[in-house]
């Protein structure tokens with residue numbers, strides 16, 4: 076039986092984790108509490124809230140402090156990299172204050188180039204060092220920069236090794252848009268591959284091949300809400316509950332039970348971020 080606030084069409088899938096969300100976004104200012112309640116009704120046991128600069132990272136932390144099953148990640152997005160000098164001290168202090176489970180989203184975006192490439196490289200490298208310093212995993216954004224991002228992460232991972240322990244990955248490629256071969260190389264380096272709702276779009280055959288081929292133990296699922304809404308909600312605002320649609324779609328692609336996709340990808344996210352979530356998924360606290 077689903078709770079009254081479960082959106083129509085969502086059958087709960089216990090164990091799910093939305094591994095990359097922006098619930099601090101103004102898009103949720105009118106109904107944030109109701110939206111979060113829908114996520115718990117859909118079976119989510121954790122939402123990973125990711126910042127794009129100091130103020131949104133603080134917003135993510137504040138949300139995490141209010142909601143027991145929300146955790147926060149702090150970082151400067153490649154779009155904001157040109158503001159590194161302005162943000163650096165405050166970001167270091169914010170992370171140093173504790174409470175975050177990762178550094179992100181960081182990386183390279185040569186599609187929009189809102190910040191010059193040199194500024195993006197500088198912010199990316201500085202934050203990789205910050206992650207190592209605080210023993211936190213990284214959440215990586217890479218767009219139109221497949222080769223460049225891989226080069227930076229390969230060099231970095233060779234230097235730092237499995238600094239979070241043998242069993243634990245050192246980061247995730249959020250909204251992974253590369254091909255199967257690139258995904259395999261990242262998995263080898265110790266990264267998880269995060270599959271977004273766009274995998275459900277009929278034209279996204281590359282994303283579907285990745286979601287079908289990579290080991291389930293190397294996969295997380297995410298919404299990147301309020302963006303990238305999966306079918307059947309495509310065109311609407313995205314929200315964490317809809318990660319259930321993505322899980323069912325991936326299960327269909329792989330020909331396995333949706334419950335297994337939810338449980339395994341959820342466990343992967345918990346392991347990456349070093350989070351122990353409540354035993355009773357869906358319970359209200």
Ligand SMILES: [Zn+2]
Pocket residue numbers: 095097125180299
């Ligand atoms: Zn994002």
